[in-house]
Amino acid sequence: MTEEKKVRHILGISGGKDSSALAVYLRDKVSNMEYFFCDTGAELEETYEYLAKLEKYLGKPIIRLNPVKNFDWWLQRNGNFLPSQRMRWCTIQLKLAPLEDFVGDDQAISYVGIRADEDTRKGYQSPRGNIQSIFPFKEDGIDKEGVMKILEHSGLGLPSYYEWRTRSGCYFCFYQRKMEWVGLLERHPDLFEKAKSYEKFDEITGKRFTWMTDESLDELAYPERVLEIKRKHYEQLEKEKALNKNKPLSEVFADSLDAEDDTLPCQICSL
Ligand code: SF4
Structure with a gap:
């Protein structure tokens, strides 16, 4: 008799407010959650500080997923063309490839922090079809205000980089205003x-x-x-x-x- 493989429950923390609030929201609802953070090696120190606070609150480690090769290696591989909104090789190599490796061939449910007031964001669809994304904030009608309340009530508040920047990610991210x-x-x-x-x-x-x-x-x-x-x-x-x-x-x-x-x-x- 073949043993049925367990479905994994995963939640990617970006260091931003929505995924962090989702981790807080689900802490006592999904006991076997695996939290992970795709570390590009170009993150802000404020992000690491916030992850440490969040780990304490969750009572579990947030697994750091590191790409096999770093940004500089991939930059060279891409003919020294900086990534841009049209050529986002950085996301593919530094965020998505480590996630695919982490999940492997397992079946996984990925909890995504897209909010009820967002229509345009879809979350990651794995080409292998073994990662099913679900959106608890959308299902439960939690919007931006709800996210802020979750973070406030947990005592975590916002990451400190919110004083000057509202988007998590690499310090050189081309999405910066x-x-x-x-x-x-x-x-x-x-x-x-x-x-x-x-x-x-x-x-x-x-x-x-x-x-x-x-x-x-x-x-x-x-x-x-x-x-x-x-x-x-x-x-x-x-x-x-x-x-x-x-x-x-x-x-x-x-x-x-x-x-x-x-x-x-x-x-x-x-x-
Ligand atoms: S944060 Fe910006 S620069 Fe870094 S991987 Fe994501 S899109 Fe690329």
């Missing part, structure tokens, strides 16, 4: 310099290989440009504050960043 790059420049100048060192300029062809299409990090870091970005951001922040008098400042800050650029972040890295 201008004000978030300014945040990186001011909070982590060493990481800003590292991100800058990846940008290349071909003097012969005039081609630029930069994280943003419209300006390089060097250009963004000019004091006048930083002032201009900040001025626009604070103007927007004041508008959002006036419109949403009862909203917590962290949410108003997130809304003001969205007003600058509401392109959805990577659906895998920022949940």
